[in-house]
Amino acid sequence: MSFDIMEENKKHTVAGLFSGCGGLDLGFIQAGFEVVWANDFFKEAVDTYKQNIGNHIVLGDITKIPSSEIPNDFDILLGGFPCQGFSIANIKRSMKDERNFLYKEMLRIIKDKQPKYFVAENVKGLLSMQKGKVIEMIISDFQEIGYDVDYKLMKASEYGVPQHRERVVIIGNRLGLNNPFPKKTHGSEKGLQPFVTTKEAVGFLADVRIRDKKFDLNGTTILNHKARTNVHDEFWGRKHKVNQHDICDYLKEWRTKSGWSTKRVDEHFGYAHTAGHWFRKDNNSGSIPNPSDWWELKKLLGFDDKYDKQVTELELKPITFEQSLRINNWDAPSDTITATGPEIHPNKERRMSVRECAIIQTFPMDFEFVGSLGNMYKQIGNAVPVLMAKRIAEGIKKELDNQQYNDQQRNRRVREQVLK
Template sequence: MKYTAIDLFCGAGGLSAGLEMAGFTVLAGNDLFDAAGDTFSATHPHAKFIGGPIQELTVERLMEATGLKKGELTVLVGGPPCQAYSVYNHQRSMFDARATLFREYLRIVDGMRPEWIVMENVTGIYSIGGGEAVRAIKSELAALGYDVEEQVLKAEEYGVPQERRRVVFIGNRVGAPISHPEPTHGPGATPYVTIRDAIGDLPSLQNGEDRGDVLYASAPSSDFQRLLRGNAVSVANHAAPKLGKVNIDRLEHIPPGGSWRDIPFELLPAGMQRAKRSDHTKRYGRMTWDGLACTVLTKCDIHWGAYIHPEQDRAISVREAARLQSFPDSFEFAGSKTEQYVQVGNAVPPLLGKAIGDHLVSLVEKSRQRAAA
């Protein structure tokens, strides 16, 4: 176990999956969400899932579960629940109890004393309290002896077929220089992974159809599909949510790249009949094969974003959302369909996690070589 990790607020394990791709051994994960814990346990067989609120998680319990002593862990990672920081939450405040959960992360940092730490959150964390949350995180980690730098990373620049922005904090207590991974995709680099690259091999579905495990519709046609399929011959969680007739009637009018503006006025919801044409640009959006997905949220609700399939008159399935998040097809999400969407939308995209993990390995190696010299 050259590089070890513990994942707090781990959810289904997207960040853990990325770290494992980079060569880390994830020893434990903690989350309050039981269905996510079932997914994490099934997809991270070498890790111990510890369920329950982080307030009840003790350092002693983590040490017992991992066999580690204080100071032996390579990296502690975690993304405290982001709803309090999100721009979608209009009641954001440092007084929101969720906004102080990072202090529980800090408590575990103090007890475990990992060499490195990684925290991720939504970009809305910059504006809450005029930047108070970011300043608090950095100052409190500094008080524990950790130098920390943060940067906004764009998931699409690391091979994820989705426009997604996340603030990633990286820090260490060993005095090593801190940097963030360089982009690998975009203009002048490897082309972005498109929606066709991501989901073009999945079988078609009718609105509301669920056929259980299904065979792929075709051989893989992109490196992304080959990577995520691995050795699988069938795929789970590919079930379309059931939309009512009024929504199906609306979808018929929306072309690829279109939105609510393409729906006849008399078919629009009452609230949107009063909306400005310049507002709500993603609502009732239909994806385009050659584009990127909008940010995958915990509900792929067509009323809130561009979650309509490029060709089929339906909302995207859990599996399609998972592909757009770069989850391997070996991940079978537990729980109800609603809980599955939540797990997918809350996750760090595994390929973004891999980019962070690969870069972290290089930083760790350089710091260890410097210490040994």
């Protein structure tokens, strides 16, 4: 076999940080890449990865793994760096949260290994944290080590994933190539395919009894169709009845007195638009501040004690279906599959099963999760949807294939000139 043919058949290689159970890595594998090394410190996720993808994943804390123990000469570094500190679901998010700086481990590996491309993924809240300063800092850090960088907020449902999951994707390269983001294929706009609904994706399991062991269903082996059955639970809710319209009028009056604008309040709290809903009651889109935000708002606006008790006194209350049934959009893409716990199934008899959550995250049917039930849910909720990862990978592969072809043509011309 000639050298040229060998080069043309060579797969592009990938290394992964914070790989979890492997959603991002698997998407790249499906697009034709070879993963040569991966890492995570969540043992059960690593066990799942090994069982389904390969033994090249290393269990350990990346902050304690020197670059010398990581292979050289891979083409792409992937990294869904931990997002708890950045998440808009974390009201205590702060630049002081050490998890926010784990992306610097990714920066270290990129600087030391010089991959052609890198792909990083994080939650939507990253864009608004510290009024946009966090994303600016991250982009600047990657640019300083010689990479052209672009980022985009991607919605998984627009690429065929049956889930309205939004994630920030950052792509960088050092070759002067494009940082390709996939074009939308699904949506309500003309020329696009319709969104894939939750029912289309997992409806076939709706009336199938959950069980711990695998089983056959119409010729298909069903794995991990197990689920929590606690459809009633408790949560901390307000002890007293509160009228949002009354609170809205009250807060607007005190905001006017104080001279604070809604935008300034948002900036103070580090929110994108949340605070604006405290001063809005049209279309039932308003909201009431949670207790910690209420006390902080009181410091800013200086309002009296009229509603303090009603807003801030909490008690344990039973969860009703309407409050916890996040997948009530059976005929639309699912809401985001989270790591903290599965939503109640529309049949209201159980939670979504591990397999149903995995399907919504576009894991293959033969992908088997290991660990406790809670850990399985966590692995799936933390993962990048496999299909979205594949779409990202396909664009990068095209760029690298073109670059490789151009290099081969140039080398061939040089050899021909030498032979003359």
